[in-house]
Amino acid sequence: MQKKDANRSRYGNVALAALCFVLQLALAPNLAFGSGRFNFAVIFAFCISLLVGGRRGVVYSFFAGLVFDLSTTGPVGLVALLLTLTSYVLGLEERNRFSDGAAACLSSFAISSLVVIFVYHLAMLAMGQAGSLFDVVVLRTLPSYALTFVAYLPFNHHFTKDAAGGVSARPRRGSHYSVKGL
Template identity: 30%
Template sequence: MGEKNNLVLVVGAIAAFVLQIALAPAVALFSAQPNFLLAYALVVAIVIPTEAGPVLPFVMGLLYDLTGTGPVGGMALLLVIACFLASRVFSLMDNDTLFMPLAIFTACALLAELSYGMLLMACGLAANPLEALFTRALPCALYDCAVGLVVYFVMARLLAGGAQDRGLRTPKLR
């Protein structure tokens, strides 16, 4: 990966962290708030699937855990798994359309949020499965999808030139 791409990834990660701390609590509805860190890590895994490794999702998940009220390490593990799945599924199913990255992002975000809800329930931080599902997992996943849509267009544009140099296909954003 080139220095330009590394710089873009680091600046994007810092921006996602700042948004998570400053903006996410301000736009929270009840107990649901967007997870900018999850959205960013998943988008990077989809935009550059062959170069996405476990370090960025782990760090982003750990930052989420350290700034939140959930168990430390939970989101870090779930983000590594979700990003691994997203990058591998995208590598297999990419058909050069906009539908596949968005469908994969949505599925992985929902899987990560549902798993995090189950983890909160297992740790006693959510009262019952309905609370974990309807007041946390589904609303947060919807927030994540809205954020991920915007982040995807930005990151696809910033990282597209490097992807074409390496022989990777990127969707045509017209």
């Protein structure tokens, strides 16, 4: 039986938003790999989309993208648009997709984040903030993607463990609910 605790999920979403916001403003500008930077807005948007999806995931993703756009020198609204569209696609099922397992969510995040980061840096090339296509792909997109993917791994682990109930599926020794004698 599944229980829905709206307050727990609401407080969890606020805590996730606060964590990603602080990491985006404090960690992302200071740590770089080549010309690539962390993108915690992508992590937050896709975690919410994989957790709840639907309308809530799209709205949260839009605001996460807007916060990212306002904290960088890029065009305002570009990441908001990209995150809104990809969160819509990720959240079509409107269910907790972390319960499917870590690999399913990891592959969904990997593909979606690569597309968002590549299109963002391609738009920066069109605006004249990047020198060439080589600069966009090799020096910006791949390092940004690698940093964002590595930063997503603890979130993926936490949410898949939480979706599984936080404990292993086999009963503990001496448990009241043991089926050993049946």
